[in-house]
Amino acid sequence: MFAARWSRLALVAVVAVAAAACRLELPAYDSGGDDGTTYKAPDKDNNPKKPTSKAMTPHFVINRVVVPVATVTLTKK
Numbered sequence: 131m132f133a134a135r136w137s138r139l140a141l142v143a144v145v146a147v148a149a150a151a152c153r154l155e156l157p158a159y160d161s162g163g164d165d166g167t168t169y170k171a172p173d174k175d176n177n178p179k180k181p182t183s184k185a186m187t188p189h190f191v192i193n194r195v196v197v198p199v200a201t202v203t204l205t206k207k
Contacts, residue, residue, distance in 0.1 A: 151205045155198035158185040
């Protein structure tokens with residue numbers, strides 16, 4: 131699953147080379163290593179670890195829409 135994300139990113143990078151610029155909006159991902167529901171929650175390690183997935187907690191979802199935590203712009207020079 132992680133490799134598939136990198137494959138999509140590589141495809142976007144190839145498209146960006148053809149275009150003058152390409153803007154990527156990056157969502158947050160949950161590594162699956164902890165079951166805490168907030169950043170201040172007590173440590174609740176998962177064993178076994180859950181699969182990495184897109185973060186869907188209220189920190190990253192506003193009005194039922196996942197908001198990006200970063201934006202990267204690739205510009206051809």
